[in-house]
Structures are given as C-alpha cells and as structure tokens.
Amino acid sequence: MIQAKWLVLVWALLVAPFSFASEVPAKLHGEWRGTLDLPQGMRLTIGLSLTEERAELQSPNQGPQTYPLQELKFADEQLSFAVPDLGVKFAGAYQQDQIVGDFEQGAKLPLTLHRLTAADSERLAFEGKYAGVLNASGTELPLHFNIAVVKDGFVATLDSPAQESYGIPLQEVHIDGQKLTASAPMLKATYKGERNDEGVYEGVWFQGMAFALNLSKVTAERPAPQVKAAEFGTFGGATAHLLCDKVSIEYAGDHDEQTLYEIGSVSKTFVAYLLADAVQRGVLELETELSSVFPGAPEGVTMLELVTHTSGLPRLPADLFANANQHDPYRHYDLAMLTAALNEQTLGKKQHSYSNYAFGVLGEALAKAQDMSLESLLQERIFEPFGMTSSYLATADREVSPRLATPYNSLGQQVGPWRFSALAGAGAVVASLPDMVNYVQGMQARLAEDSQLRELMLTPRVDFAACCEQGLGWMLEQTDADHTLVWHNGRTAGFASYVGFYADGSEAVILLSNQAMDVNSQAKRLLSE
Known part of the structure; x- marks a missing residue:
C-alpha cells in the first residue's frame, strides 16, 4: 500500500510545568486553532486553550494531551509564550479573532491561530x-x-x-x-x-x-489495534561490529558475503564525501552556487546548503509522483525533469529540512562539474579506492543483480527493488556487507590521517534535533559516554540500513536488512554491548 516511509516533522511532546492562567486577559479567552504547513503538503494542527482556569498548548493531530504554557506575555496586542521542555516558542499579534505569528520548535514556521466559533x-x-x-x-x-x-x-x-x-x-x-x-x-x-x-x-x-x-x-475502553514490529533477520540481513582492529560479522538466513543490499539514504554519505573530495581537489568550493553548474536553478543555493539540508529545496520535487510507478517511484525522474523542476523551483526558508531532492541535485551537480556520470564518479573516487568491488549505483538502465537480496516491506510482503535516474544521489547505492566494512574502515582511516577532510566532513554545521547536529552528509550525535557518534540510516521499499562510527575511530557498526524496518535501535544496542 504505502511503499515508502514518509518522514514528517515529529514534535517531541513532554510534560511541562504549570503556567498561571490569570496571565491570560479575557479578550483572549477561547479555543484557538491553526495549521502548520509542512513539506509535501503535510499539515499539523496546533491549538491553544485559553481560559481563566488554564492556558495550554495542544497538538490534536497527535493526541489529546495538553501542555501548560510558560513565559506567557500579552502587551500592546502582542502575545508570546513558550513551552521550554518542548523547545516551543511562539510570538504573534492579536487581531480580533486571530493571532498571527511564528511557531518555533527547531524550525520557525508561520502560524495563524483562529478563535473557534460556537459551531466549530x-x-x-x-x-x-x-x-x-x-x-x-x-x-x-x-x-x-x-x-x-x-x-x-x-x-x-x-x-x-x-x-x-x-x-x-x-x-x-x-x-x-x-x-x-x-x-x-x-x-x-x-x-x-x-x-x-x-x-x-x-x-x-x-x-x-x-x-x-x-x-x-480510540478511547480507553476501545484502544487502537496493536502492531507487532518487524524483527531484524526474519528474511535475512547482515551486521558488522568493528571494535579497534576486530571485525565481527554475522549473517541471517541464507545471506553471505555475496549478498547485496540497497542502502538507501546511507548513499548520501557517499555524495557528501564526493563533495569534500572535490573541494580538496579544487574542483568546487562549499560556497559554489548551484546556478553556476545548473543555469536556471534558484540563485543563492550553495553546495554546502545542499549537503546540509539547508538549501530551501523541499523534500522531493513537486512533480515526482505525477507519472511515477508507485512500486519504483524514482526510476522515471530523469535529468531533463530535474532541470525543469529546478528552473521553476521556489525556495522555502533556508533552515534544516531533510531533502532527497537536494542530494539528488548535489549528485548531479558534482558529476556535471567533473564532466562525468555520477556512477563513474563514484567508481573512480570511492568504489575503487575503498575496495568496494561489488558496489554499484542502481540506475534505471541497469539490470537488477541476481545477488541482490529479495526485498520485503515492513509487513513482510515481497516487493520490487528501486532504481534511480537523476535523483540517484539521494539513495541509489547497492553494496555487500564486506564492501560496507571497507567503506567504514576507509572513511575512518582517511578522517584520522587527513585533518582537512575531517574538518570538512565532521564540523557541525547546524542543529536539527534535540539529539543531533548536521555534518557534511553525516549526522553527529553526542553520546552519554562523551563520544561523537557519526551516523546515517537508510530505507527503500524493501531494505533498511544503518552505518555509525565513533569519531575517534574506536568502534563502528553496520546493519543491512532486506526488509524495510527500523534498524536504529538494533544498531545502537550493538554499539553499547
């Protein structure tokens, strides 16, 4: 039914301390609702309940919980409040039956709150x-x-x-x-x-x-049906745990060192390395503008913004699904379509917003700047020097390898593989576990030996969640043991992957699954063992 995981902005809602409702003037009393417009047509309702007895925030699309407001101020028709434990801030102007302002929780988004009528x-x-x-x-x-x-x-x-x-x-x-x-x-x-x-x-x-x-x-008396989570290894899979010089490898089912997996968005780390490599060789700079490579693309978008999800490009091109095969949604989207989309693109706000579109564009830009295909560039700069002899880019014109594991969706149903055209940089790499071990070891060695590369790749560029910062392609997370965990995960219709390593080179983990599922928790358990 739903072939891909649609990531939306998820608000981490926690209990916050009580705020005195006496701070709410009578003119604001009532139920207020507004809608945050998110990428790809997604919307999230935000509510305020303001009375003599309470001043609370609601997110009714996500449940019935309410969250008392703090730091509530109203003066000169300007309303502001915060819910610090949620990282929420709001500031806006009261205009009779609406409050127009900005809602901030990591990202800042416009929000107009309307007072509900009796009929509402x-x-x-x-x-x-x-x-x-x-x-x-x-x-x-x-x-x-x-x-x-x-x-x-x-x-x-x-x-x-x-x-x-x-x-x-x-x-x-x-x-x-x-x-x-x-x-x-x-x-x-x-x-x-x-x-x-x-x-x-x-x-x-x-x-x-x-x-x-x-x-x-759904009520307490009539709960929602429970869902059994997919279990890693049900249909196969592979893991590698790298600890100092020791590599422990395990395969599930009939999988072995010859088995290939789609690694999905882990491919973005390959594109990020290609950018760092191009910068070191003087081909491009982080501040090189996309329009210098793609004339007609929006002005002011840099390579750095593309690789850190801060370009203002949406998650996906608006026309991606217009003529797509829902079982192979990226295959048809060629360079002509990508170029046309860029020429007509209006940018959103330049803040962190995860974008497959941006990485598809970045991959093509890097290839175009070096007068070669992305597949050839990967082969020359990563696959060959890193010893990834089985890896390839799953392009639209390539036959599916007989070594590719049979893919299954999160329900355990067999599905087809994905192939890509102009958005290949977002998630088209196919690899074996030995190849991924070589990739991680090669990456760790280069980061340890080359301080310029390390600075390029692992400098935190922007915060994007309570847990993490954005490096060049990689996510950077501070652990309880004061390590910096460098990681990325990926998923396609029938595969899931996770690659993570400590920045000091002490430990790494790789998980590859031929079932679409959450592998993050499994990976972090391996790291903690």
Whole structure:
C-alpha cells in the first residue's frame, strides 16, 4: 500500500510545568486553532486553550494531551509564550479573532491561530484518533485517522503504524454523526463510511480496489489495534561490529558475503564525501552556487546548503509522483525533469529540512562539474579506492543483480527493488556487507590521517534535533559516554540500513536488512554491548 516511509516533522511532546492562567486577559479567552504547513503538503494542527482556569498548548493531530504554557506575555496586542521542555516558542499579534505569528520548535514556521466559533466547538466531539484494520490480500494493516477541528473544517492525517508511515495528509475530510469521508491524494485513495448504532464508521477504503475498513474512535475502553514490529533477520540481513582492529560479522538466513543490499539514504554519505573530495581537489568550493553548474536553478543555493539540508529545496520535487510507478517511484525522474523542476523551483526558508531532492541535485551537480556520470564518479573516487568491488549505483538502465537480496516491506510482503535516474544521489547505492566494512574502515582511516577532510566532513554545521547536529552528509550525535557518534540510516521499499562510527575511530557498526524496518535501535544496542 504505502511503499515508502514518509518522514514528517515529529514534535517531541513532554510534560511541562504549570503556567498561571490569570496571565491570560479575557479578550483572549477561547479555543484557538491553526495549521502548520509542512513539506509535501503535510499539515499539523496546533491549538491553544485559553481560559481563566488554564492556558495550554495542544497538538490534536497527535493526541489529546495538553501542555501548560510558560513565559506567557500579552502587551500592546502582542502575545508570546513558550513551552521550554518542548523547545516551543511562539510570538504573534492579536487581531480580533486571530493571532498571527511564528511557531518555533527547531524550525520557525508561520502560524495563524483562529478563535473557534460556537459551531466549530460543537464539532470538537468528533476530534480524535479513529482506528481500524484493513485486510489487504490476507494481510491485516492497522490504519489511524487523526482528525483535528480547525475553523470551519477539519485537518486530518493518516498513520500506518505497521509500515512506520505517519502524518500522511488527508483531504476533503468530513465527519459528523452520520458519515466519515476523506481522500489521500498522495496514495490515490479515498474513504467513505457510515456510522452505525455503536458509533463505528463502517466503510470502504478504495485504492485501486475496494477494501472494507471500519473505523472506531480510540478511547480507553476501545484502544487502537496493536502492531507487532518487524524483527531484524526474519528474511535475512547482515551486521558488522568493528571494535579497534576486530571485525565481527554475522549473517541471517541464507545471506553471505555475496549478498547485496540497497542502502538507501546511507548513499548520501557517499555524495557528501564526493563533495569534500572535490573541494580538496579544487574542483568546487562549499560556497559554489548551484546556478553556476545548473543555469536556471534558484540563485543563492550553495553546495554546502545542499549537503546540509539547508538549501530551501523541499523534500522531493513537486512533480515526482505525477507519472511515477508507485512500486519504483524514482526510476522515471530523469535529468531533463530535474532541470525543469529546478528552473521553476521556489525556495522555502533556508533552515534544516531533510531533502532527497537536494542530494539528488548535489549528485548531479558534482558529476556535471567533473564532466562525468555520477556512477563513474563514484567508481573512480570511492568504489575503487575503498575496495568496494561489488558496489554499484542502481540506475534505471541497469539490470537488477541476481545477488541482490529479495526485498520485503515492513509487513513482510515481497516487493520490487528501486532504481534511480537523476535523483540517484539521494539513495541509489547497492553494496555487500564486506564492501560496507571497507567503506567504514576507509572513511575512518582517511578522517584520522587527513585533518582537512575531517574538518570538512565532521564540523557541525547546524542543529536539527534535540539529539543531533548536521555534518557534511553525516549526522553527529553526542553520546552519554562523551563520544561523537557519526551516523546515517537508510530505507527503500524493501531494505533498511544503518552505518555509525565513533569519531575517534574506536568502534563502528553496520546493519543491512532486506526488509524495510527500523534498524536504529538494533544498531545502537550493538554499539553499547
């Protein structure tokens, strides 16, 4: 059903101390709602409840929890508040029945809050999570509709926990005491249900074909169906633990040193190294502008911004899925399409926002600047010198290797491999475990021997989460043991990967799976053993 993991901005919501509601003037009393517009059409509802008794923040698309406000100030029609434990700040201007300002939690986004009318407030009875199980060809797939009330309507998102896909935008949402309807354009799907006497919406999910789906509002008495997480090694896989000079390798199932895996977004670290290598050789500079390589691309975008996800480019090109095969969504997107998209692109705010688009562009820019293909550049600068004899770039015109492990999605269903055209820099590398061991060892050795390369690759460029900073391609995380963990993970429709090593070269771990799943926790357990 959903072939890729759609990453959205997830707000880490924690309990915050109480704020005195007496600070809230009467003119602000009421229920307020606004919507944060996120990349790829994703939306997240933010609410304020302001009364004599309470002053609280809500995120109704994510649950019923409320979070008391601190540092609340209102003067000269300007409202500001914070929730420090969440890293949340807001500042805006009160304009009768709306408050216009900026919501900040890592990134700063515009937010207009509207006071709910009496009619809006009546619809709050339908706000909440609605859960059901879709039976698709014998596979039970739990789905959650997260419905929030906003002025004059609803904002809703779809979660598929078994597929680890969250925040998929729903549109045309309507719910009342008789029916529930919605569409999911990203999935080319619709839902229509009618409410029975027990409060269950009995309906049909249509996505190419019709599937029965009954949705019930989640309560303490009626919890959502539980999802069993995929287990590493069910269909195969490989791990390597590097500790000083010792390398411990394990294979699951019938996999061995010949087995190949799609490494997904770990490929971005290869592109980042190609950029650092080009800078050291004087081919490009970090501040070289993209428009010098791609005339017609937005002005002012630098190589450094592309490699650190701060370019203002969205997560994906807007037209990527217009003519895509949902089972192989990147294969058709060629250089002509990428160039046309760049020529028409309007940039967003230049702040950290993970972008496959940016790395696809960066890979092509590096290749174009050196008058060769990305595949040839990888072969010459990484695969050969690092001893990665089995690795290749899964381009659209390449036959699938018979050594490639059979891919499975997070539900355990067999799926097809992915191939790429002009967005190959985002995630097209295929490799064996021995090749990845050589890559990590080669990277560690070069970083230890070359102080300029180390500075280029591992200098923190921008904070992007409570845990981490962004290096050149790599994520940088400070551990409890005061190590700097250098890491990246990846996922395609049927593969998952993780590569991490301590910056001091003392330890590293590699996980490769032929099932789309979360491998981060497994990797960190290996590092802690």
